[in-house]
Amino acid sequence: MKTAIFDFLLNWGLPHSESTIKNRILGFISEQRPLVAAMLFPAVLACATLALTRFPDLGDVAVILIVVYLAVACMHVLNDLIDADRDRMKWPLRPLPTGLVSRGEAAIYALAMGITSLILAFYCFNWQLPLVIFLTLVLGSIYTAYTRDKVGYLTLIFIPALAPIGVWVAFSAQTVFSWTPWLLFLFVTLHQIGHIVATEIHLSEARPLLIKPKWESMLYGFSVIAMFIVGTFLYFVAHLHWIYLAILAACTAMALIAFIPFAKDPKSINNVKNAQIVMVTGSIFVSVGLLLGAL
Numbered sequence: 001m002k003t004a005i006f007d008f009l010l011n012w013g014l015p016h017s018e019s020t021i022k023n024r025i026l027g028f029i030s031e032q033r034p035l036v037a038a039m040l041f042p043a044v045l046a047c048a049t050l051a052l053t054r055f056p057d058l059g060d061v062a063v064i065l066i067v068v069y070l071a072v073a074c075m076h077v078l079n080d081l082i083d084a085d086r087d088r089m090k091w092p093l094r095p096l097p098t099g100l101v102s103r104g105e106a107a108i109y110a111l112a113m114g115i116t117s118l119i120l121a122f123y124c125f126n127w128q129l130p131l132v133i134f135l136t137l138v139l140g141s142i143y144t145a146y147t148r149d150k151v152g153y154l155t156l157i158f159i160p161a162l163a164p165i166g167v168w169v170a171f172s173a174q175t176v177f178s179w180t181p182w183l184l185f186l187f188v189t190l191h192q193i194g195h196i197v198a199t200e201i202h203l204s205e206a207r208p209l210l211i212k213p214k215w216e217s218m219l220y221g222f223s224v225i226a227m228f229i230v231g232t233f234l235y236f237v238a239h240l241h242w243i244y245l246a247i248l249a250a251c252t253a254m255a256l257i258a259f260i261p262f263a264k265d266p267k268s269i270n271n272v273k274n275a276q277i278v279m280v281t282g283s284i285f286v287s288v289g290l291l292l293g294a295l
Contacts, residue, residue: 019100027095028109031080032073039280040163042287044068047164049294050180050238051172063124064170068163070117071133075140077110082144125170132166153200157192161185183234187227191283194223194255198262198275217259217266220275224255231286235293244286244293251282 044064048056056064080087080096081103088097095101101109114137121129139159147155164184169176197220231248234240258278262271 024100027098027100028105031077031095031101031106031109032069032113033076034073036076037069037072039284040068040072041065042284042291043164044167046287046291046294047167047181047184048171049291050184051168051170051175053294055295056171060124060171063120064167067117067121067124067129067133067170068167070113070120071136074110074114074117075137077106077113078137078141079144081106081110082141121170126173128169128173128176129166132162132169136162136166153196154193156196157189160192161188164188179237180234183230183237187230187234190223190227190230191279194220194227195276195279195283197223198272198279217263220262220279221256221259224252224259228252238294240290240293241295242293244289247285247289247292251278251285254278255282 045055045061048061048064080094084096084103084106087094091097096103096106114133118130118133121133136159139162143156143159162185165176165181168181168184175181197216228248231252232245235245235248255278258271258274261268262275265271
């Protein structure tokens with residue numbers, strides 16, 4: 001039961017492919033990858049709080065979370081639409097390969113969420129936020145359609161890092177060229193390196209670099225250490241509470257503990273899963289710590 005719920009929330013596949021109304025609704029929701037989008041919420045609130053130097057108004061909180069959720073969901077549907085043929089082999093139980101959602105429906109679905117996100121961003125904030133969202137969607141589509149397979153998975157790393165820049169310009173566009181938003185950009189970029197290596201290194205067709213997996217796994221350790229350095233610098237630049245630094249140090253220690261067996265045997269499924277879990281949960285805890293430290 002628990003596995004089925006996570007498969008649904010992460011769009012790894014649905015257990016039933018019969019084209020009933022219930023299954024089709026679940027298919028459309030699953031295409032959004034709700035859990036992935038929702039995991040960004042602490043980071044979004046932290047960025048907004050840092051940009052304003054106070055917690056944002058509740059109305060603005062609701063709108064920015066909706067805007068970010070719709071933009072992320074749109075990107076996920078576009079990804080699945082571009083990857084529809086590929087997913088028949090890799091993710092055959094996803095709604096598009098099973099036929100629960102057609103390509104035409106997925107295109108309209110993505111377009112509706114993307115346009116809604118852009119309109120809300122422009123109407124409720126400013127023109128800079130929809131510009132960042134549009135750039136992210138374009139770069140994400142190019143990544144899925146071309147650079148991922150032709151260049152490598154690590155070409156993704158700068159695209160999610162645009163998220164804190166987008167949130168920052170929504171609340172404080174005039175300070176976007178200060179240190180803090182770009183330290184956040186760098187932090188997310190480094191996190192993506194570790195996440196991609198841990199997620200894809202065991203797949204021979206998805207090698208981030210054309211070197212041995214053991215050396216590729218070293219990128220995980222590099223990203224963890226570099227994130228701690230950048231995160232510590234952020235602590236001083238943004239004048240954060242010590243609780244953020246404590247959480248960052250604890251998450252770094254856990255990631256380094258997971259890195260040791262991962263570096264020794266990067267093909268071990270258990271080592272890969274542990275590295276993935278630590279990287280994902282660590283990012284959530286650090287985001288919460290960042291929010292608490294900024295309050």
